[in-house]
Amino acid sequence: MSGHSTLTTETPRRAAEAAFQQCLNPSCAATFAIDEAHFGCPRCGDLIDVVYEWDRLETPRSLKAFEAKWSRPLDPLCFSGVWRFRELLPFAPADRIVTVGEGRTLLQKAEKVGRYVGIDPGGLMLQYEGLNPSGSFKDNGMTAAFTHARMIGARRVACASTGNTSAALSVYCSATDFGFQAIIFVGSGKIAYGKLSQALDHGALTVQIEGDFDDAMRRVREVADRLGIYLMNSVNPFRLEGQKTIMYRVLEAMGWEVPDWIVVPGGNLGNSSAFGKAFIELVHLGLIPRAPRLAVINANGARTLHELYGSREVRWRDGLADSTKVDSYYGELDASGVKASTIASAIEINRPVNFKKCLRALDFCDGVVREVSDQEIMDAKAQVGAGGLGCEPASAASVAGARRLREEGLIAPSDRVVCILTGHQLKDPTATVAYHGADRANFEKVLGSRGVTRAEFANHPVVVPNDLDAIVRAIALHGDAAS
Ligand code: F0G
Numbered sequence: 001m002s003g004h005s006t007l008t009t010e011t012p013r014r015a016a017e018a019a020f021q022q023c024l025n026p027s028c029a030a031t032f033a034i035d036e037a038h039f040g041c042p043r044c045g046d047l048i049d050v051v052y053e054w055d056r057l058e059t060p061r062s063l064k065a066f067e068a069k070w071s072r073p074l075d076p077l078c079f080s081g082v083w084r085f086r087e088l089l090p091f092a093p094a095d096r097i098v099t100v101g102e103g104r105t106l107l108q109k110a111e112k113v114g115r116y117v118g119i120d121p122g123g124l125m126l127q128y129e130g131l132n133p134s135g136s137f138k139d140n141g142m143t144a145a146f147t148h149a150r151m152i153g154a155r156r157v158a159c160a161s162t163g164n165t166s167a168a169l170s171v172y173c174s175a176t177d178f179g180f181q182a183i184i185f186v187g188s189g190k191i192a193y194g195k196l197s198q199a200l201d202h203g204a205l206t207v208q209i210e211g212d213f214d215d216a217m218r219r220v221r222e223v224a225d226r227l228g229i230y231l232m233n234s235v236n237p238f239r240l241e242g243q244k245t246i247m248y249r250v251l252e253a254m255g256w257e258v259p260d261w262i263v264v265p266g267g268n269l270g271n272s273s274a275f276g277k278a279f280i281e282l283v284h285l286g287l288i289p290r291a292p293r294l295a296v297i298n299a300n301g302a303r304t305l306h307e308l309y310g311s312r313e314v315r316w317r318d319g320l321a322d323s324t325k326v327d328s329y330y331g332e333l334d335a336s337g338v339k340a341s342t343i344a345s346a347i348e349i350n351r352p353v354n355f356k357k358c359l360r361a362l363d364f365c366d367g368v369v370r371e372v373s374d375q376e377i378m379d380a381k382a383q384v385g386a387g388g389l390g391c392e393p394a395s396a397a398s399v400a401g402a403r404r405l406r407e408e409g410l411i412a413p414s415d416r417v418v419c420i421l422t423g424h425q426l427k428d429p430t431a432t433v434a435y436h437g438a439d440r441a442n443f444e445k446v447l448g449s450r451g452v453t454r455a456e457f458a459n460h461p462v463v464v465p466n467d468l469d470a471i472v473r474a475i476a477l478h479g480d481a482a483s
Contacts, residue, residue, distance in 0.1 A: 017056070018054075018090070019034045019053075019090060020033060020034055020050075021033070021036065021048050021049065021050055021237060022048065023043065023044060023048060023049075024041075024047045024049055024319055024360075025044050025046035025319060026318060026319040028043055028044040030042075030043045032048070035151055035152050036152070037148075037152055037154065037230060037231075039221065039231045039233075039236055040235060047235065047354065047356055047357055048235075048237045050091055054281075057090055059088070059285055060087055060287070062256075062287065063252070063282075066084060066085060066252065067252075076101070077094060077097060080101060080103055080104075080143065081140075081249055082099070082103040082143050082144065082242050083143070085244075085248045088282075089144060089241040089245070091148070091238070091241065092144075092147045092151060093151075096147055096150050097147050098143060098172065099143050100171060100175045100176065102139035102140060103249065104131065104132075105127065105131045105132060106127075106389075107125050107249070107250055107253035107254070108388060109125055110124050110125065113126065113384055113399060116403065117399060117402045117417070118403065119415065119417055123413070124402070125250075125259070125416070125418045125419070126384070126388065126389075126399075126418075126421050127246065127250055127420045127421060128389050129246060129422050129423070130389065130390075130392075130425065131424075134164070134170075134171040135167065135194075135423060135426065136164035136167065136168065136422055136423040137422045137423070138164045139172075140242045140245055140246055141168075141238075141239035141241075142171075143172070144238045144241045144242030145242070146178075148236075149230045149232075150178055154180075155230075156180075156183060156230065157169060157181070157183070158182075158183040158184065158220055158229045158230070159220060160185040160216035161185070161233075162186075162195075162345055162346045162348060163186070163199075163345065164195055164346055164422075164423055164427070165232065165233065165234075166184035166199045166204065166206075169184060169204065170198060170199045170203070173202070173203075181205070182202070182203070183207065183229065184207065185207045185220045185223075186207070186209070186216060187208075187209055187216050188208040190212050190213060190348065192346075192427055192430065193430060194392075194427040194428055212339055213340070214340065214349060217353065220233070221235075233268070234268055234353065234354055235353045239274075240274040243270060243274035243275075247262070247278040248278065251288070258289070258290060259292045259416040260411075260415040260416050261293050261402070261405075261411055261416070262294050262365075262420070263295040263398045263401050263402045263405075263419045263420065264295070264296055264297070264419075265298075265299075265347050265397040265398050265401075266296040266298050266305050266358070266397075267302070267347035267349045267394065268353050269353070269358035272296045272358045272361050272367075273358050273361050276294065276357070276358070276361020276362070276364050276365055276367075279292070279364060280364050291366075292365065293366050294366075294367040294368075295367065295369070296361075296362065297370050297397045297401030297404075298372075299342035299343075299348070299371065299373075300371040300372060300373050301340060301342035301348070301450070302341070302347055304352055307329060308329060308355070309369045312325050312329065314326060314359065315359060316356075316360045316363035319360075321359050333350055333351075338350070341450070342377075342393075343378065343393050343450045343452065344392075344393040345393070346392060346393070346423060347394045347397065368405065368410065370404050372400040373451065374452050375453065377394075377396050378393065378396070378431070378447065378452050379454075380399040380403065381431075381435070382455075382459075383399065384396055385425060386457065389421075390425030392422075392423040392425060392427040393431050394422060395420070395422045395423050396421075398420050398422075399419050401419075430446055431447070434446035435447060435452075436458045436460060436461070438463060
């Protein structure tokens with residue numbers, strides 16, 4: 001390591017030359033300039049990474065140096081919880097950065113949820129990414145990808161989405177003035193209303209495809225290719241650069257100490273991939289002594305990672321992961337016609353595009369993968385809501401997964417565990433109201449069809465006549481239970 005200095009707010013001068021893109025496949029390893037747009041290697045089709053020659057860059061001596069940025073909240077690049085770490089994602093000149101004030105999120109000690117998971121007091125923390133401007137962690141990645149899009153002069157931007165990527169993309173197009181036009185692809189009936197309403201409200205061209213996320217993903221790649229549209233899904237390596245900062249903020253909130261576990265839901269596997277890259281780089285730079293362990297949690301109706309990593313033992317192997325096992329699993333899915341199905345619609349994905357990068361993260365972070373049922377997800381979600389800010393179903397997979405790992409004894413009661421709450425509670429009110437509501441038919445329709453049979457932690461509304469005495473009686477009867 002060399003080239004250290006204290007932090008300044010200027011973008012490192014030589015950033016552009018010291019950052020490039022590279023194919024993840026070691027037997028290809030093609031490199032590309034930072035101002036090119038590739039959403040897969042044009043030579044071999046593998047994923048693309050953003051790579052830095054750290055020795056040529058000015059990197060901080062310690063993570064604590066970043067705290068100096070706190071004193072400059074009027075500077076948008078210090079205000080942003082992504083760009084105040086820009087020395088750790090130094091691919092963009094400061095005057096090209098596109099920010100809407102993302103990443104001002106919260107790591108909360110969650111005692112009630114900790115008891116549910118089985119962790120000693122003070123040991124369980126929830127990273128609330130729902131506090132982002134569009135209500136999910138996606139903004140961390142969008143700000144970085146839009147910055148790259150602006151650097152290369154892209155105008156039309158597109159994504160396939162289970163809802164949050166499209167919401168974030170729509171916000172970045174409508175809240176900025178750089179001429180971006182949003183085109184989003186969603187599976188019809190596959191996206192929660194909170195998220196769909198965002199895309200519509202923010203003026204995105206919304207293309208509803210008959211099919212699910214995996215179908216929409218396939219199509220958006222073809223369309224982007226044919227029409228030369230800039231792709232904003234997490235196959236875009238710049239998205240993952242932004243999402244690394246979620247981990248920087250977790251460390252920051254812990255006084256720059258490394259937790260024992262990071263637990264994250266797994267859908268398209270962008271987050272887990274980004275977290276792994278963040279830790280690989282921080283360890284390489286000598287800024288942290290070790291990585292935390294990483295647990296990636298699938299819903300059991302969308303369990304590709306669990307199947308491939310847990311059962312078929314596909315591993316990173318320095319970038320030479322066994323793709324024939326992956327292809328044969330996808331062949332089986334096609335032949336049987338099995339589609340992803342879970343109440344956690346955000347992670348209702350069977351063909352995670354970042355699978356290989358996730359393998360790298362699991363390798364570096366001594367990772368584990370688990371799957372949880374929709375029942376476990378909804379119960380964990382109710383616990384999160386009762387204990388604080390609340391989240392959407394997919395996010396609660398992290399808490400359900402932590403509980404599972406605690407029961408197995410892999411997580412110890414004394415461990416310090418951070419669960420990532422990826423999306424805001426209001427993203428999917430349908431699931432919440434079905435769980436807590438008094439309407440059994442609605443419960444059956446929304447949750448029963450997913451194998452959820454109980455609502456053990458439901459906070460049912462109390463139905464009373466429009467009569468003062470009856471209301472007072474009802475409060476006397478139910479008041480204590482509700483407190
Ligand atoms: N949690 C939420 C709330 C999400 O929206 C997503 C992904 C995930 C978890 C999974 O994260 O893909 O990084 O493993 N949502 C994408 C979308 C697919 O289109 O909004 P991942």
